[in-house]
Amino acid sequence: DRRRSVMASPAGCEHYIRSCLLKAPCCGKLYVCRLCHDAEENHQMDRFKVQEVQCSDCLTVQQAQQTCQQCHAQFGEYYCDICHLFDKNKKQYHCQACGICRIGPREKYFHCEKCNLCLAQELRGNHKCVENVSRQNCPVCMEDIHTSRIGAHVLPCGHLLHKTCFDDMVRTGAYRCPLCMHSAWSMEDHWDLIDKEIAQSPMPTEYQGVTVKIICNDCQTHCMVPFHVLGMKCTGCGSYNTAQDGGLIHPPPPPPQQDAANEPDTEPEQQDQQDSPSPL
Ligand SMILES: [Zn+2]
Ligand SMILES: [Zn+2]
Ligand SMILES: [Zn+2]
Numbered sequence: 280d281r282r283r284s285v286m287a288s289p290a291g292c293e294h295y296i297r298s299c300l301l302k303a304p305c306c307g308k309l310y311v312c313r314l315c316h317d318a319e320e321n322h323q324m325d326r327f328k329v330q331e332v333q334c335s336d337c338l339t340v341q342q343a344q345q346t347c348q349q350c351h352a353q354f355g356e357y358y359c360d361i362c363h364l365f366d367k368n369k370k371q372y373h374c375q376a377c378g379i380c381r382i383g384p385r386e387k388y389f390h391c392e393k394c395n396l397c398l399a400q401e402l403r404g405n406h407k408c409v410e411n412v413s414r415q416n417c418p419v420c421m422e423d424i425h426t427s428r429i430g431a432h433v434l435p436c437g438h439l440l441h442k443t444c445f446d447d448m449v450r451t452g453a454y455r456c457p458l459c460m461h462s463a464w465s466m467e468d469h470w471d472l473i474d475k476e477i478a479q480s481p482m483p484t485e486y487q488g489v490t491v492k493i494i495c496n497d498c499q500t501h502c503m504v505p506f507h508v509l510g511m512k513c514t515g516c517g518s519y520n521t522a523q524d525g526g527l528i529h530p531p532p533p534p535p536q537q538d539a540a541n542e543p544d545t546e547p548e549q550q551d552q553q554d555s556p557s558p559l
């Protein structure tokens with residue numbers, strides 16, 4: 280065993296553990312994997328068209344297969360003869376519908392026909408399907424999701440992004456789906472905090488009674504709510520993930536009252552200034 284660990288596979292790469300090289304169908308060069316090929320060349324290698332491999336132990340070039348026909352070295356614990364993927368065992372499986380290999384175990388995933396992607400079993404009947412969503416690029420990094428080696432994360436709105444891109448959103452507090460602005464995770468605790476902050480910070484008197492129209496990014500409700508700099512709360516679902524729709528709406532000036540007849544006829548703003556408390 281000690282000897283084995285010293286004998287690092289000469290053909291492994293940062294992407295895969297394997298002891299053969301792929302003969303690129305495009306340029307005929309030998310590379311450990313398509314990712315190494317793509318990083319070196321100015322074109323992409325089609326993994327499905329690979330026909331030959333070279334054994335890293337005895338250097339025999341041969342038809343792609345799991346075990347060397349010459350020295351019987353195993354090229355990889357896992358081998359897919361569609362993707363020509365050799366690697367250590369990561370409980371991979373080949374999904375026919377996705378058309379590529381994915382890291383399993385298979386029983387933990389199902390292929391959603393509508394999203395057209397393998398998703399975790401706990402999302403079965405429990406996620407919002409978006410037609411062919413997996414064929415769109417990640418809205419954070421704009422790169423491919425479907426064939427990415429980085430796992431996908433499904434947002435509550437059904438849009439997909441890379442797991443790592445989602446982690447970045449969490450870290451930076453960017454809580455909205457970049458595509459539809461729907462909240463990207465449960466925000467209820469945060470909305471409760473804003474409720475409390477607003478209760479403790481009433482708007483200055485000149486904004487008393489001022490309202491705005493808002494549209495909720497979470498439930499699409501249009502409503503009219505009190506204006507507050509800390510946030511405008513959707514009356515439909517309680518979310519503060521809302522967008523202001525138009526300017527401030529000031530309340531109509533109060534009708535003149537009989538017992539106010541002696542007061543000077545001033546504009547409301549000036550009245551507000553007079554109402555402000557004087558220093559003690
Ligand atoms: Zn090539
Ligand atoms: Zn060999
Ligand atoms: Zn495969």
Ligand SMILES: [Zn+2]
Binds near residue numbers: 378
């Ligand atoms: Zn699949």
Ligand SMILES: [Zn+2]
Binds near residue numbers: 391395406407408
């Ligand atoms: Zn789906």
Ligand SMILES: [Zn+2]
Binds near residue numbers: 418419422444
């Ligand atoms: Zn991404």
Ligand SMILES: [Zn+2]
Binds near residue numbers: 459
């Ligand atoms: Zn979305």
Ligand SMILES: [Zn+2]
Binds near residue numbers: 495499500515
């Ligand atoms: Zn709402």
